Amino acid sequence: MDLPSQKPALFQESALPSLTSLAGLSALVHAFDVPAPVREPSCISEQNIKGHIRQDRGWKIYSKRHELEPTVQAHLNFAMRYENIDLLVLKRVFISLPAEAIEQYVLSAPNSVLTRRAWYLYELLTGNKLAVPDAPNVTSVDLLDNDKYFTKSSGTLSRRHKVRDNLLGTSSFCPIIRKTETLKSYSESDLSKSALNVIGRVSKSVISRAASFLLLADSQASFQIEGERPPRNRIERWGRAVMQAGKNPLSVGELIRLHGILIEDNRFVQGGLRTEGVFLGEHTPDGEPLPEFIGAKPEDVEHLISSLIESNAIMKEGNLDPVLQAAATAFGFVYVHPFADGNGRLHRCLIHHSLSDRQFAPPGMLFPVSSVMLDWIDKYREMLQAHSGRLMEFIEWEPTVKGNVHVLNDTADLYRYFDCTEAAEFLYSCVKRTIDADLPREIDYLTRRDQAVRDVMNVVEMPDLIAEQFVLFVHRNGGMLPNKRRMSEFAALTDEELSELEEIVRGAFDGFDSAPGANLHS
Numbered sequence: 001m002d003l004p005s006q007k008p009a010l011f012q013e014s015a016l017p018s019l020t021s022l023a024g025l026s027a028l029v030h031a032f033d034v035p036a037p038v039r040e041p042s043c044i045s046e047q048n049i050k051g052h053i054r055q056d057r058g059w060k061i062y063s064k065r066h067e068l069e070p071t072v073q074a075h076l077n078f079a080m081r082y083e084n085i086d087l088l089v090l091k092r093v094f095i096s097l098p099a100e101a102i103e104q105y106v107l108s109a110p111n112s113v114l115t116r117r118a119w120y121l122y123e124l125l126t127g128n129k130l131a132v133p134d135a136p137n138v139t140s141v142d143l144l145d146n147d148k149y150f151t152k153s154s155g156t157l158s159r160r161h162k163v164r165d166n167l168l169g170t171s172s173f174c175p176i177i178r179k180t181e182t183l184k185s186y187s188e189s190d191l192s193k194s195a196l197n198v199i200g201r202v203s204k205s206v207i208s209r210a211a212s213f214l215l216l217a218d219s220q221a222s223f224q225i226e227g228e229r230p231p232r233n234r235i236e237r238w239g240r241a242v243m244q245a246g247k248n249p250l251s252v253g254e255l256i257r258l259h260g261i262l263i264e265d266n267r268f269v270q271g272g273l274r275t276e277g278v279f280l281g282e283h284t285p286d287g288e289p290l291p292e293f294i295g296a297k298p299e300d301v302e303h304l305i306s307s308l309i310e311s312n313a314i315m316k317e318g319n320l321d322p323v324l325q326a327a328a329t330a331f332g333f334v335y336v337h338p339f340a341d342g343n344g345r346l347h348r349c350l351i352h353h354s355l356s357d358r359q360f361a362p363p364g365m366l367f368p369v370s371s372v373m374l375d376w377i378d379k380y381r382e383m384l385q386a387h388s389g390r391l392m393e394f395i396e397w398e399p400t401v402k403g404n405v406h407v408l409n410d411t412a413d414l415y416r417y418f419d420c421t422e423a424a425e426f427l428y429s430c431v432k433r434t435i436d437a438d439l440p441r442e443i444d445y446l447t448r449r450d451q452a453v454r455d456v457m458n459v460v461e462m463p464d465l466i467a468e469q470f471v472l473f474v475h476r477n478g479g480m481l482p483n484k485r486r487m488s489e490f491a492a493l494t495d496e497e498l499s500e501l502e503e504i505v506r507g508a509f510d511g512f513d514s515a516p517g518a519n520l521h522s
Contacts, residue, residue, distance in 0.1 A: 001072040001101040003031045011041055012393070017056050019046040023068060024079035025089050032096040036089040037390035039419060042082070044068065072097060073105040080114040085144065085176055087417035091125040099130060106132050113141045120161040124171050135162040142166050150177040150187075152318020168320060168328060169311030173304060175328040175420040183421070186428040187321045192360045195435045199362055202443050206450070210442045211365045214434075215239045218368035222345045225374050238262060242349050242366065246356025250309050250329075252302065255338070258349060262342045270340040273301050277397075277405040278337050280388075287403045293388035294395050294405055295337025300412040304336045307416070316358065323431055326354035327424040335387065336415050348373070351427065367434040369427065376430070383426050387418065441513055449475075452508035456501050460493065471505050479506040 007021050011030055016022070020043035022030055029038055042060045049063035062082070068074040079090075094102065106119045116135055120143060123129055140162045144151050155164030167174050177183070199207050219239035223230055241261040248254050256272050263269045270276070275298050279291035296304055308329065315325040334347035348370050355361045373380045396408040452471045453464070462470075466489070473485050480502060481490060490498070 001098070001104065003027060003070045003072060003075065012038060014041065014058060016043055017045070017059055017061055020044060020059075020061060021046075023062060023066070024075055024083045025086065025093065027068075027075045028072065028079070028093045028097075029089065032093065034089070034092045034096045035394045036086075036092040036413075037394065038089055039086060039390070040084065042078075072101045073108060076102075076105055076118060077114055080118050084178060084419070085149070086419065087121070087125065087174055087176065088413055090121055091413060091417070094122050094126050099128065103130050103132055106130060110136060111138050116141065116161050116163050117143055120158055120163040120165070123161075124165070127171070134160045138162050140164055148179055150179055150183070150320060150324055152314060152320060154318070166318075168315050168318070170307065170314070173307030173311045173332065173416050175311070175332055175418055177324055177328065177424050178419070178421045180421060180425065182425050183324070183428065186323070186425075186432065189432075191432060191435050192322075195362055195365070195367075195439060198435065198440050198443065199365065202447065206443060206446050207362075208364070209446055210439070213442055213446075214368045214371075214439070215243060215366050218242070218348075218366060218370045221368065221370040221374040222348050225348075225370065225377065225380075226344050238345070242352055245349060245352040245366075246354075246358075250312055250350075250353060250357075252305055252309065255305065255346065258346060259339050259342055262345055263339075269342075273305070273338050274298055274340045276340070277400070277407060278340060278343075279405045280337075283403055289399050289403055289405050291392070291397070291405055292385065293337075293392065294397060294407060294411075295335075295343075296415045297407045297411060300415070301336060301338045304412065304415055305333070305338050308332050308336065312354070322355055322358035322360035323428050324420075324424050325358065326351045327427040328420045329354055330427075331387075331420055331423040332415075332418065334384075335418060355431075365439075367431055368438060369430040369434060371438065372430040372433050379426065383422055386422065444512065448508045448512060452505050455504045455508070459500055459504065460497055470501065471508075474502055474505040475509055479509075 007016075008030060009016060011022060011026055021027075023042045023044045026038050026041040026043065028034065029036060040058065040060055042062065044062045044066050045064055047064055049061065052063040052065060054061050060083075066078070066082075068078055076093075102119070102122050106115055109115045110132070116138075119130065119132070140157055142151070142155055142164050144166050146166070150168070151166035152168060155166035157164050168177065169175060199210075216235070216239060219235045219242060222238070223235060238261065241258055248257075252273070260271060263271065277298065278295040279289055280293040281289060281291040283289055295301075311332070312325065312329045315328060320328075330347050330350040333350055334343055337343045339346065351369055352361075352366055355367065361367055391411075391414045394409075394414060395411055397405045398408060400406050449468075449471055452475075453467045456462075456467045456470060457464070470481070470490065474481050481498060486493075486498070493501070
């Protein structure tokens, strides 16, 4: 089947590099007006290129030697050979093509690995069976190349296609995670063992208190990311809920239970899965919505979340790296946005659920990834917007009388399939910082503080609590007791005693790393 011969100047609002033509998925999307965002469009130059491939302003440009015949089969084969797997684009391309075009492609090379992979994906994603016989007696292959993608440990063989399905999900919900050098390095670094080594050098008492402080810091940061400063009792209530992460199996009911803890007062926020649209953004002075991101249609939410939970189970059973599983589940959740409010905090709670459930985090310990995300808030938001921004062009909506959004077209696939690579890299960097810096720093702080408290009490007899407050006040104030405290709680100290006690605290914390965001007690 031939493609139209026109050469557009623009593709999805991006100018084509000069002297090039669209290739692979980009060519198919353009030719058949497929409503799907191509993450990294490909084109073929009319000239030879050193190294045969180069990157330019988001384009992947191939040398003239890759020149293709203007047919569906040629461009689909190019996509399967050279481009990253994009289930959303592939499904929508398949739906847009006549089945005969795929049948011709399969029959042209029924033994080909690329052909069989495309054939399997067509029938998996569309639910339609092609009018072609089962694959001949050939060696079975993995659907995803294990050198290029993170996959489940053992694939399910399709005898019809002689293909082992090693996807991280199902046709209803499936993330893709590419094996970048960054992720391979993280995955091979065994950060879980590093965390155990850190806490293995200190007493259980210090570990217990460090865990409590890290939990409080994470809970506070999770609210601050959303621009909220709730009372401490609400933060602590949420912290207790987070510490239950991983103890109950993940289910729709468990998510609703957690949402109920987060949003205790339902007078103004709908409880349970939402029944209306949801968006992130602003309103005009007249109350019109200005969405930056729109969540899944309410009628799609329950099935999408149920499918996400099924995918989470597949990743766990398939022994996927726990941090990658956490990223795929948590970010998949926040893209769907299944609740009227609280999706961001529940999204971060799901990270803790996966890490705890897979025993990646030490027992009773929580890595304060929310604290790191707050420190890196611009990077966090840019990463989220880089994904959601691509989808907005393909969501048709209208404002409601209540200032909400009502989605008009079928958008479920926009949330079913997503590339989670950048999100996984970001989450792994957050986890790495908590293990390499935040956890050791918190333990170091508590160890120094305990020593300072003991030394203070050896000089002046006072209750533990007062000694702890003295150390805290002096440390926070750069080694000197604040004047206000000197005139009130510690007025009974002589000047000589005060000077000696301040010196004890300064000595205890000499050399302590007090980088911004490092000391959770300052």
